[in-house]
Amino acid sequence: MSFTTISVVGLGYIGLPTAAAFASRQKQVVGVDINQHAVDTINRGEIHIVEPDLDKVVKTAVEGGFLKASTTPVEADAYLIAVPTPFKGDHEPDMAYVEAAAKAIAPVLKRGALVILESTSPVGATEQVAAWLAESRPDLTFPQQAGEQADINVAYCPERVLPGQVMVELIKNDRVIGGMTPVCSARASELYNIFLEGECVVTNSRTAEMCKLTENSFRDVNIAFANELSLICADQGINVWELIRLANRHPRVNILQPGPGVGGHCIAVDPWFIVAQNPDQARLIRTAREVNDGKPHWVMNQVKATVADCLAQSGKRASELKIACFGLAFKPNIDDLRESPAMEIAQRVAQWHAGETLVVEPNIHSLPKALAGHCQLVTIDEALATADVLVLLVDHSPFRAIDGEAVRQQYIVDTKGVWR
Numbered sequence: 556m557s558f559t560t561i562s563v564v565g566l567g568y569i570g571l572p573t574a575a576a577f578a579s580r581q582k583q584v585v586g587v588d589i590n591q592h593a594v595d596t597i598n599r600g601e602i603h604i605v606e607p608d609l610d611k612v613v614k615t616a617v618e619g620g621f622l623k624a625s626t627t628p629v630e631a632d633a634y635l636i637a638v639p640t641p642f643k644g645d646h647e648p649d650m651a652y653v654e655a656a657a658k659a660i661a662p663v664l665k666r667g668a669l670v671i672l673e674s675t676s677p678v679g680a681t682e683q684v685a686a687w688l689a690e691s692r693p694d695l696t697f698p699q700q701a702g703e704q705a706d707i708n709v710a711y712c713p714e715r716v717l718p719g720q721v722m723v724e725l726i727k728n729d730r731v732i733g734g735m736t737p738v739c740s741a742r743a744s745e746l747y748n749i750f751l752e753g754e755c756v757v758t759n760s761r762t763a764e765m766c767k768l769t770e771n772s773f774r775d776v777n778i779a780f781a782n783e784l785s786l787i788c789a790d791q792g793i794n795v796w797e798l799i800r801l802a803n804r805h806p807r808v809n810i811l812q813p814g815p816g817v818g819g820h821c822i823a824v825d826p827w828f829i830v831a832q833n834p835d836q837a838r839l840i841r842t843a844r845e846v847n848d849g850k851p852h853w854v855m856n857q858v859k860a861t862v863a864d865c866l867a868q869s870g871k872r873a874s875e876l877k878i879a880c881f882g883l884a885f886k887p888n889i890d891d892l893r894e895s896p897a898m899e900i901a902q903r904v905a906q907w908h909a910g911e912t913l914v915v916e917p918n919i920h921s922l923p924k925a926l927a928g929h930c931q932l933v934t935i936d937e938a939l940a941t942a943d944v945l946v947l948l949v950d951h952s953p954f955r956a957i958d959g960e961a962v963r964q965q966y967i968v969d970t971k972g973v974w975r
């Protein structure tokens with residue numbers, strides 16, 4: 556059976572681009588989301604999230620009649636679940652959104668349908684989704700009971716796109732296909748090949764789940780290595796960025812860059828799913844998380860020490876001193892402030908500092924609630940002209956373009972090695 560109708564459940568940073576990609580290949584796509592604002596915005600041909608080129612693809616798909624959004628699940632040949640999977644409590648995976656999505660589509664499932672879980676999930680989640688579906692639909696058979704003969708096929712196919720490059724990577728990246736049976740994998744590959752230019756690489760669902768967690772843990776561990784080096788180098792009076800540049804001239808060394816910590820809602824979250832399931836074995840992965848999560852605290856201590864130097868040298872009172880934080884986003888050249896270490900540090904500076912705290916963030920128009928009333932959003936020039944202490948938290952391109960001379964007069968904490 557070929558795929559005529561496709562339903563994407565969860566229309567956020569992953570679900571909406573995916574729905575739009577299928578719709579751009581003239582498939583009938585219904586996106587389902589519990590957020591009425593998202594549904595209304597998409598049905599107007601507009602988007603509620605920021606991602607380059609997504610607006611054009613959604614507009615064309617909606618105007619062409621290929622994409623619509625709804626708050627209610629509909630019958631379809633294939634479902635893709637792309638709802639949030641945060642952690643809860645002591646870093647345990649919170650599968651409540653996935654459970655709700657699975658239970659919402661169960662009543663409209665028809666014989667022959669394919670269900671794909673895309674949300675980043677702990678090992679065994681796909682089998683759990685199949686169990687939730689089977690519980691709701693005793694009239695249908697599922698891979699765990701009927702194997703390749705099942706009425707419904709179920710697979711785990713993780714998403715690996717990089718925010719900011721989603722519309723390119725969604726099409727070009729290779730995709731891991733983890734079917735519960737070989738038939739499930741074959742059906743899932745057929746579905747993605749509707750728009751995929753990369754390769755579908757087939758495995759089982761548990762390996763595919765672990766593969767996604769492994770990719771992000773690999774990056775987290777490598778960033779933790781760079782962050783740990785930055786602490787050691789600060790203590791030894793060594794420039795960590797020069798050190799890494801030199802070490803990376805070795806043909807088999809490729810160290811990542813230190814920073815104020817690791818942000819976003821993926822790399823700072825997903826490794827915990829491995830730790831939660833294998834606490835005794837995942838010692839390196841846990842330590843990497845702790846190293847990266849500890850970095851904002853260390854940066855804050857650097858700020859305090861630099862302010863103390865500035866006070867001693869300038870003779871000013873703390874209340875007369877202006878500190879400017881450069882950047883709030885979780886990484887360069889985006890406007891996403893979610894789980895951002897820069898936000899955390901700016902908040903801490905504003906709470907601690909007796910004088911004025913300025914914030915420079917060229918990618919936003921107003922300060923988020925947590926900072927409004929405590930800080931002032933200013934331009935680069937205003938900050939450079941008036942602040943005594945500069946704290947560089949994100950290496951946005953306009954900050955990189957600032958001439959070294961322009962920051963020579965101030966006291967500096969540079970978490971990205973841009974100015975010094």
Ligand SMILES: NC(=O)C1=CN([C@@H]2O[C@H](COP(=O)(O)OP(=O)(O)OC[C@H]3O[C@@H](n4cnc5c(N)ncnc54)[C@H](O)[C@@H]3O)[C@@H](O)[C@H]2O)C=CC1
Nearest residue numbers: 565566567568569588589590637638640655656674675714
């Ligand atoms: N954003 C990213 O760069 C990447 C995210 N992922 C994973 O993809 C999954 C989704 O992430 P995002 O798209 O970033 O999240 P998001 O928060 O941007 O979007 C999720 C959407 O799901 C909706 N939703 C929640 N419960 C629902 C339900 N029961 N039924 C229908 N809709 C529901 C929300 O209203 C929201 O619009 C997560 O597991 C994430 O870890 C994977 C790779 C990259």
Ligand SMILES: CC(=O)N[C@@H]1[C@@H](OP(=O)(O)OP(=O)(O)OC[C@H]2O[C@@H](n3ccc(=O)[nH]c3=O)[C@H](O)[C@@H]2O)O[C@H](C(=O)O)[C@@H](O)[C@@H]1O
Nearest residue numbers: 715716717770771774811812814817818819821822885886
């Ligand atoms: C293995 C990998 O590269 N995963 C990607 C990652 O996207 P994300 O935007 O979160 O990753 P990122 O660019 O590494 O940024 C994460 C955080 O790490 C920091 N960071 C990054 C690289 C570096 O050398 N040093 C550093 O401190 C960033 O500033 C940011 O705070 O996580 C995404 C996800 O799973 O959502 C995934 O799809 C993406 O492909």
